[in-house]
Amino acid sequence: MIDGINTIINLNFVLLKIIAIMKKMLIPFALIVLAFAGCSDDKAKQEAQEKEQEKTALNEVIKIHDDVMGKEDHLMRNKMKTDTILTPGPLNTKYTVVEKVTISAVRSKLMAADEAMSKWMQDFDAELKGKTHEEKMKYYAGQKKAVTRIDSLFGVVIEGSDKYLKEIQK
């Protein structure tokens, strides 16, 4: 019986030792857990921020794309007018050789602008699967510049073709 009591006392002693050790470890352990939780929190915040930046950057590109598409009607209508002028027929004979050569050049410029936009749309990748945040932001910045150049090109060729088509109107 005394052995049993001694065993219980020893066990209690061990238990108390374990509790004391755990108590000593508790705060550092809690600090580690909090640190990790804090890190995860920060990481989640950072990811959310990056997604928002990517969304903004993509929307900026799409907006310019939409602006260009809005001009596409005008470009195509002017291109079709040049087609009509250059197609052999009663209208075609009303224009001088110089006018037809110039209209042909105007038509080529309209087609080149249209082709540039068509190619840009085919090549544009809105999703960028597997790319890092930095790669995505760099890509969107590059595409914004590219589509802005095409937007300017559209403006120039439409204005030029409007002007010339009005000048030679019969």
Place this chain on the structure above:
Amino acid sequence: MLWGACKFNDEITRLPIAGNRDVATKVVNGQTVTDTVYQTIPDFKTVNQYGDSIKSVNLDDNIYVADFFFTTCPSICPVMHRNMLKVYEEFKDMPDLKIVSYTIDPKHDSVAVLKKYADKLGIEGNRWWFLQGKKEDIYKLSSNYLVTFPVEDAKEKFIHDGFFILIDKQKRIRGQYDGTQPDSVQKLINDIKILKAEPEQK
């Protein structure tokens, strides 16, 4: 574009008819009568996602909904076609209703590309055609669909504005809807039901 349906003398609710109109006179049973002749969608030459030739005649005796898109469109087209799917699903069992989507980028949107696009949307059979034609022809055709209505509405419509256009069996324009807006698409669905109830559309 919200048009109210109208009740005419025969008390049937009918949708208005859009586009240009002319007055024509004709002799019927010895009497001269005047009739209104409405603008209709002209003939066109296209190819669908199966490589089949599709012209206006292939839509005879069908009510149909038309739109203009291209497969690489990153902005409004995905929204439009998600909404068009609702129209497709709603009228899956109506044999005389079709949907036609004309691509405005035929250079990239080949028959194979259109088929892949249709497959991705889950479109089978001949209820919804994705059509490819010469770009200039499609743009010219679009001006027949994208009329301003009412005529007094000064805002011009553009091919890439996301419109759905409802065409009756006589190839007249009966409605225009913003394909990017769910409530406008719901109105289209309601208007198709009204149109189908008109005697000339049975």
